[in-house]
Amino acid sequence: MRNDAVRTLFCWVLLVFGGRVSCDSVGVNTFILDGTWSLHNSNGSLSLKAQVPGCVHTALQQQQLIQDPYYRFNDLAYRWISLDNWTYTTSFSVPDNVKASKKAVLVFEGVDTVSTISLNGVVIGKTDNMFQRYDFEVSGLFKDINILEVWLMSAVTYASERRKTHTAYAVPPECPPSVQKGECHVNFVRKAQSSFSWDWGPSFPTLGVWKSVRLEFFNNSRLISFSTSPKYDAVHSCWTVKVELFFDVTLASKGVVRLSIPKLQSEAKFSISLVPGLSNTSLILQINQNVTVDLWWPFGHGQQPLKQLLIDVTMDSGEKFQADRLIGFRTVELVQEPIPSSPGLSFYFRINGKPIFLKGSNWIPAHAFQDQATAVNLTQLLVSAQMANMNVLRVWGGGIYEQDVFYILCDQLGIMVWQDFMFACALYPTEQDFIKSVREEVTQQVRRLKSHPSVVIWSGNNENEAAIASNWFFIPSAEKPRYVKDYVNLYVENIKEIVSQEDNTRPFLVSSPTNGVESEKEGWVAQNPYDPHYGDVHFYSYLSDCWDWRTFPRARFASEYGFQSWPSLSTLSKVSVASDWNFNSEFSNHRQHHEFGNMQMLLQAGLHYILPNNTDPVQKYQDTIYITQVMQAQCVKAQTEFYLRSRSDIVDGEGHTMGALYWQLNDIWQAPSWASIEFGGKWKMLHYLAVRFFSALISVGVEDDDNLLIYAVSDSHKDHTLKTTVKLYRWNSFTPQCSLESDQAVVKAGGVTKVFQHPISVLLKNCKNCTRQSCVVTFKLSSSEDGVESPSNDLFLISPRDAEGIQKPNITFTLEDAGGRIKINLHCLYPALFVWLDVEDISGVFDSNGFLMISEEYTIYFTKWEPITVKDFSAKLHITSLRDIY
Ligand SMILES: *[C@@H]1O[C@H](CO)[C@@H](O)[C@H](O)[C@H]1NC(C)=O
Ligand SMILES: *[C@@H]1O[C@H](CO)[C@@H](O)[C@H](O)[C@H]1NC(C)=O
Ligand SMILES: *[C@@H]1O[C@H](CO)[C@@H](O)[C@H](O)[C@H]1NC(C)=O
Ligand SMILES: *[C@@H]1O[C@H](CO)[C@@H](O)[C@H](O)[C@H]1NC(C)=O
Ligand SMILES: *[C@@H]1O[C@H](CO)[C@@H](O)[C@H](O)[C@H]1NC(C)=O
Ligand SMILES: *[C@@H]1O[C@H](CO)[C@@H](O)[C@H](O)[C@H]1NC(C)=O
Ligand SMILES: *[C@@H]1O[C@H](CO)[C@@H](O)[C@H](O)[C@H]1NC(C)=O
Ligand SMILES: *[C@@H]1O[C@H](CO)[C@@H](O)[C@H](O)[C@H]1NC(C)=O
Ligand SMILES: *[C@@H]1O[C@H](CO)[C@@H](O)[C@H](O)[C@H]1NC(C)=O
Numbered sequence: 001m002r003n004d005a006v007r008t009l010f011c012w013v014l015l016v017f018g019g020r021v022s023c024d025s026v027g028v029n030t031f032i033l034d035g036t037w038s039l040h041n042s043n044g045s046l047s048l049k050a051q052v053p054g055c056v057h058t059a060l061q062q063q064q065l066i067q068d069p070y071y072r073f074n075d076l077a078y079r080w081i082s083l084d085n086w087t088y089t090t091s092f093s094v095p096d097n098v099k100a101s102k103k104a105v106l107v108f109e110g111v112d113t114v115s116t117i118s119l120n121g122v123v124i125g126k127t128d129n130m131f132q133r134y135d136f137e138v139s140g141l142f143k144d145i146n147i148l149e150v151w152l153m154s155a156v157t158y159a160s161e162r163r164k165t166h167t168a169y170a171v172p173p174e175c176p177p178s179v180q181k182g183e184c185h186v187n188f189v190r191k192a193q194s195s196f197s198w199d200w201g202p203s204f205p206t207l208g209v210w211k212s213v214r215l216e217f218f219n220n221s222r223l224i225s226f227s228t229s230p231k232y233d234a235v236h237s238c239w240t241v242k243v244e245l246f247f248d249v250t251l252a253s254k255g256v257v258r259l260s261i262p263k264l265q266s267e268a269k270f271s272i273s274l275v276p277g278l279s280n281t282s283l284i285l286q287i288n289q290n291v292t293v294d295l296w297w298p299f300g301h302g303q304q305p306l307k308q309l310l311i312d313v314t315m316d317s318g319e320k321f322q323a324d325r326l327i328g329f330r331t332v333e334l335v336q337e338p339i340p341s342s343p344g345l346s347f348y349f350r351i352n353g354k355p356i357f358l359k360g361s362n363w364i365p366a367h368a369f370q371d372q373a374t375a376v377n378l379t380q381l382l383v384s385a386q387m388a389n390m391n392v393l394r395v396w397g398g399g400i401y402e403q404d405v406f407y408i409l410c411d412q413l414g415i416m417v418w419q420d421f422m423f424a425c426a427l428y429p430t431e432q433d434f435i436k437s438v439r440e441e442v443t444q445q446v447r448r449l450k451s452h453p454s455v456v457i458w459s460g461n462n463e464n465e466a467a468i469a470s471n472w473f474f475i476p477s478a479e480k481p482r483y484v485k486d487y488v489n490l491y492v493e494n495i496k497e498i499v500s501q502e503d504n505t506r507p508f509l510v511s512s513p514t515n516g517v518e519s520e521k522e523g524w525v526a527q528n529p530y531d532p533h534y535g536d537v538h539f540y541s542y543l544s545d546c547w548d549w550r551t552f553p554r555a556r557f558a559s560e561y562g563f564q565s566w567p568s569l570s571t572l573s574k575v576s577v578a579s580d581w582n583f584n585s586e587f588s589n590h591r592q593h594h595e596f597g598n599m600q601m602l603l604q605a606g607l608h609y610i611l612p613n614n615t616d617p618v619q620k621y622q623d624t625i626y627i628t629q630v631m632q633a634q635c636v637k638a639q640t641e642f643y644l645r646s647r648s649d650i651v652d653g654e655g656h657t658m659g660a661l662y663w664q665l666n667d668i669w670q671a672p673s674w675a676s677i678e679f680g681g682k683w684k685m686l687h688y689l690a691v692r693f694f695s696a697l698i699s700v701g702v703e704d705d706d707n708l709l710i711y712a713v714s715d716s717h718k719d720h721t722l723k724t725t726v727k728l729y730r731w732n733s734f735t736p737q738c739s740l741e742s743d744q745a746v747v748k749a750g751g752v753t754k755v756f757q758h759p760i761s762v763l764l765k766n767c768k769n770c771t772r773q774s775c776v777v778t779f780k781l782s783s784s785e786d787g788v789e790s791p792s793n794d795l796f797l798i799s800p801r802d803a804e805g806i807q808k809p810n811i812t813f814t815l816e817d818a819g820g821r822i823k824i825n826l827h828c829l830y831p832a833l834f835v836w837l838d839v840e841d842i843s844g845v846f847d848s849n850g851f852l853m854i855s856e857e858y859t860i861y862f863t864k865w866e867p868i869t870v871k872d873f874s875a876k877l878h879i880t881s882l883r884d885i886y
Contacts, residue, residue, distance in 0.1 A: 027319030029098045029217040033148065037090040037209075054371040055112060055208030056086050056152075069368075070669050071575045073590060075202040076181060082205040083157065088150040094215070099142045101217035102250050106148075108134045110211030113191040114153040120146055128158075129190035130210065131401055131422060131441045135224070135248070138215070152207040155189050156196070162188035162429075169482065171429050172473035180593045187426040190437055192365060193398040194424075199594040200664070200673035204368040221249045221274055223321040228309055228451045229505050230329045239287040239329055243311060244447070247281075249274045255315035259285045261327075263307045264293060274315075285309075295352050296328030296453045298391040299414030300359075300696055300715055304328065306411060306453075328411055328453030334507035336516050336535075342650045344533025347516060347556035348658035349456060351416075355750060357647060357715060358416065358659035359694045360392035361385065361676065362560060365399040368668055375405045380681045380865070381666050382409045387845070388676075388687055389694035392416040394512070394559060394661055397462035398424030401445050410454035417454045418559070418661075420512065421445075421495055423461035427473065430486045435494055442495050446502040458499050458508045460491035463538065465511035465519060466529045488524050512559050513538045532556065532654050538663075542600040545607050546635035547799075549642040549702065554654035558643050562663035562674035563604065564597050565632035565686070566625040570840035571678045575670050581621045591671040598672070605631035608799035612885040623885035628672075630834045630882065633685040633850055636662050636676075640693050641700040645711045648752040662690075681843060681865075685836060685850035692791040697747075699724065699755070699781045701795035708763060708795070710756035712747040712781050720747045720788050722781045724755045728763070728770050729778065731805040732830055734855050737775060738767035747781070755781065760797065772797040773804040776831075778854060794852050800833060800882055809853065811835065811879045815870050818861065822873055826858040832881035840876040842868050853881070 039050035039059055050059035060066045060081065069078050106124065108117070113130040116123060120143055125136040163174075163185040175184035182197020183205055197203035216222055224246040231240050243259055253274055260267035266288040272281045287293060294305045306326035313321040333350040349356050366381060367373040385393060393410070395402055397420030410417050421442060428434070449455050467473065468483055475483060491510045499508045509516060510524055515534035519526040530537050532553045538560035544551045546563065566572075569581065580587035583598065592598050605611060605627045612623030639662075646657040667679040676687040692698070696715045701708065710724055724742040729735075740758070747753045756779070764770050777797065781790040800806065809832035816823040824837065824846075832853040837846055843865040851858075862873070 025223065025319065025321045027218060027220065027315070027317075028222045029101065031092065031094065031215040033090060033092060033213040033215060035090075037088050039086060039088050042085040042087075050088060051371070052088065052090070052209045052213060053110075053211050055206040055210060055369050056081055057204060057206060058208075058369045058371050068575065069204060070202070072577070072580070072587060075204065079203070082183070082203075082207065083154050085154055085157075086152045086207050088152070088209055089147065091145055091147050093145055094142055094217075098217050102139070102219045103137065103217070103248070104139045104142070105216045105222070105248065106136045106138045107214050107216060108136075108209065108211070109213070110209075111150065111152075112206055112208045112210040113155050113189060114158045116151045116153075118149045118151075129437045129441055130192065131190060131445060132437070133444055150209055155191055155205045155207065156183045159183070159185035159189045159196075166429055166431070169479070171427050172475070173426055177595060179595045181590075187428050190422075190441060192400050193422065193426070194365065194668070195368065197593065198398060200364070200671065200675070201593065201668040202368060202671075206369060208371070210370055218248075218250070218319070220251050220253055220317040221247050221315060221319055223313065223323070224248050224278075225447060226311065226323060227447045228325055228327050229503065230327055230453075231505050232329075232331050238289050239293050241285045241287065241309065241327065243283045243285060243309075245272075245281050245283070245311075245313065246447075247274050247279045249276050249279045251317070252276055253315050253317045255313060255319075257281070257283060258310075258312040258314075259283060260310045260312075261285070261287070261307050262310070264288055264291050266291070272313075293329050296330040296411075297414060298351055298356055298416050299386055300389060300391055301351070301354070301356060301414075301717070304412060304414045325451060326408075326411065327451065330453050332456045332506050334457065334509075334516075339650065339656055342533065342653045342656070344531070344556075344653075345517065346656055346658075347535050348656070349416075351456070354717070355658065356391070357644070357750075358392040358557070358661065359644075360390035360394070360415070360661045361665035362396050362661055362663045363393045363399075363402075363665050364396055365668055366666055370400065373403070375403075377681070378403065378406050379409060381677060382406070382413055382415060384677055384681070384683065384687065384845070385415060385665060386413045388690040389696070390415060390690070392418060392456075392659075392661060393665060394418035394420065396420055396424070396664075397422050397459070397512075401449065404448075407449060407452040407454055411452050415454060416456045417452070418457050418459060418512075419449060419455050420459045420462055423464060423490075425463050425467060425472075427464070427467065427483055427486065428490055430489050435490065438490065439494055439498060442498045443502060446499055450503045450505070455506065457506055458503070459512045460495050460508070460510040462512060464491075465514050465525050466538070468525050469527065469529050484523065484525050492524055509535075512536055536659065543603060546604060546631075547608065547638055549638060552639055552642050554646050554649075554651060555643070555657060557657065557659035558639075559659060559661050560663045561636075561639055563632045563635040564594065564601055564672050564674050565628040565684060566601075566672045567667065567670055567678040567684070568625060568682060568838060568840075569622050570838070571670050571680055571682060574680075574841075578618065581618050583621060583624045593671070601628045601631060601672070604635065606801075608634070608801055609882065610801050610886045614885065623880070626836060626880055626885060629685040629836075630850075632674075633689045633834075636686050637689050637693050640690075641698075644693070644698065644713045645700045645702070645752050647713065680841070682841070683845055683849070685834070688846070688849040688851075692793070695791055697781060697788060697790045699779050699790045699793050701777060701779055701793060703760065703795065703797070706760050708756070708758050708760050708777065709754060710779050712745070712753045712755045712790070714747050714749060714751060714753070716749050716788075718749050720783055721745070721785060722747050722755065722783050722788070724779060724781055726756060726758075726777060726779045728767050728775045729831060729854055730769060730774050731776065731803060732807050734831065737769045738763075771804075773802065776852070778852070806830075806833070806883050808883050809881055811853070811881060813877065813879065815874055815877075817870050820864060822862040822864065822868075822870060824860045824862060824877075826853065826860060826879070827856060828853055829856075832883065834882045836880045837862075838878045838880070839873060840878075842866070842873060842876055844868075
């Protein structure tokens, strides 16, 4: 079934993006100028062909003028590319009859970033914001052969020049930490903030024409863009859809717009009149009240029905515009209200009137060179997120507003989107031209994205409230008010104001993390934006024991938390050589952009596991990668389970947690990071564990004051009567030493229920052969009535490091072809911990991995995402467990 879902989505993406035009018109002549252009650097020493959309790095690599920029130390070797200025040029001709049109507009969907654009030697415009679409009027400039030139200035040089002109006061940070090997002053340029380096990513301050370019000729009017916003009218208990149409008009004219949603038997006609210039019209389509509107739900809570809305515009002067869009009907509220017996306010999302626990992760750009982030790549990542039972992703504010296909897929998959505006971990200038550019960016992006039911919230920035409140940049207290004023100016007086005008169908937060309405009360910068009694929290602690849930804040909503690990050797080997395969190599240090990151991973792993000591250095390197993934998976599991089980609790005034989004889903290159999916799409151990801990019904085991407590956490919309089965196994036997069954208990819908409580000392006393050292506890929920059950879970009574009797399991396998899947029959001699199946770079997923193998035989399936024979699969299959690395 999963496999089919993947296949269907791939086909669907190809269908939509393989040529079908979603917007037709009569009366406008469009010339797509994408394709092969020429490109040269400032002194002309390099001259080559380049694809548009694209960027300089990709062009140089495609022409084999440089190696893979991700290879080894090339990020430093190719720094010169971003310090030079580059010119893209193309030539084209236009038929005479079209040239005779009254108006011609050159549309750039996106330029990265600082450019001067000229047509036939005449400067037609400049750009300085990669998040804006630019429309330049070019009427009357055409010749027989037309030369279009885009001169791109180094964004690094530009940022530093802008910094120099900002003399009144500093706008920190000046530069990233040296461990990131990045460029300075990125906050002065409206460009992906991570492109100047991040703690998980390289510095590639790209230059290019990163989106489509086209020419539009018309005589009377053209449709620039449109947006569609369904809204529920609670007073009249009915749905409406607001449709906004944005036109470019040369001559006042009248026309008729027909809106229809055939599946909802709803349609209406509207007369419109357009005035010269930029003209808009806003229409409200009433949904037929005789028809039941089936609602769009987040994944795990219902279906994602989408309805086709047809837009038909006929102007009296003869132009016709046709467009369509898939829309979804749902309501979203962010609830911040008092909670009994707790100071502060709640913070949770109510979708279609139901409180929903947000389970998911954070999204970063899928590639430093966005022209290489294909629809297939995004599909694979988003399907992987859904397969891990995620219902939300936060599009983090240091990257980009994602491609349309990203949001279309989220609509289809039921993945809610928490959309940040692109500001992160910095203070920002507020010069007039900067603000003006941001205003245009925000207006355009809200209009582009608000039509998607998946987008459930806007957020002004990433961590900038916290940066001021916790004084990350060592600003003397006397100067703080100036920065707070700039903060309020940018995010409240500009961004928030625009969003409230453009979109009143979803909530807006000024920052993440924030205390929400409490931050507002405190002048938009709270004393402590990490207060667990309000809003959302980001929390990281690499050195405190991650198995100890007491170290986590019992927040209302955890929007960031996580631990690093290294990606697998097969991923690293694409960009490294054998001499790099050592945890202390120059390469290993170079790829680690988080200070002390490699050391922190080993210290955290060393708290619970024996570290690898193989005498073969490459084997030891692979084992070290493995142990970092075990550490990460188990740490994030512990923290996520803590948030999930805090849903119904108030302990010392804290709790009612309603969101757990770990940092981070995906990677931008092959390097250590907090991601659960490696660059290239391979799942780390964490992602396999996420499938289980984000399941609709889970059991969570906790040790508290010698008590073993087991909680049932249910996302179900109805109550279930369940029993809990608890077993204790010795590390050297497949026979349970003891087996206990709880009474049937009612597990409440959308809540947490304690289903088992037993003193561990008593448990062990009654279980003759078990001690903390020699046994592990497993547990599971099941129902005799409706077949509902949880994945099985486990709890270690002591760190595996200090356990007694763990044996080498000697895991062996046989394989069978099972159609689209490969069946793996595993056999072992002893129970095995964190069993890890690795097939190098073969694309696909196992139905389970990183598991506790507690019986002699296991059957695992591998779903192939590429054709592969059993023989080739067998040659690449490696199996490791915890006891195999020392
Ligand atoms: C031209 O620019 C390239 C790249 O910045 C540089 O390596 C080269 O030395 C320059 N050549 C001349 C003749 O200035
Ligand atoms: C790039 O253009 C800027 C602005 O004209 C100029 O200051 C700088 O020297 C140029 N860089 C190179 C490498 O030519
Ligand atoms: C605009 O009118 C001119 C003159 O009639 C015609 O040649 C041209 O094709 C028209 N343009 C479009 C886009 O229809
Ligand atoms: C639409 O046009 C009107 C009149 O020019 C203007 O007041 C309004 O702000 C515009 N609305 C949008 C969403 O652009
Ligand atoms: C709704 O149903 C009623 C009764 O059948 C009918 O009179 C009315 O026209 C319908 N309305 C719409 C908008 O179809
Ligand atoms: C992205 O997808 C393309 C195919 O569209 C594939 O060749 C490439 O390896 C993928 N890249 C990543 C990073 O997954
Ligand atoms: C306890 O361990 C002993 C020695 O390993 C074994 O003979 C006995 O069968 C075990 N008891 C149970 C209940 O498994
Ligand atoms: C591991 O299993 C294989 C296959 O069953 C067997 O040949 C081998 O002797 C076993 N090794 C150990 C150490 O038991
Ligand atoms: C690795 O460590 C284990 C456990 O401490 C020990 O038994 C083993 O002999 C060590 N192996 C090597 C090669 O040092």
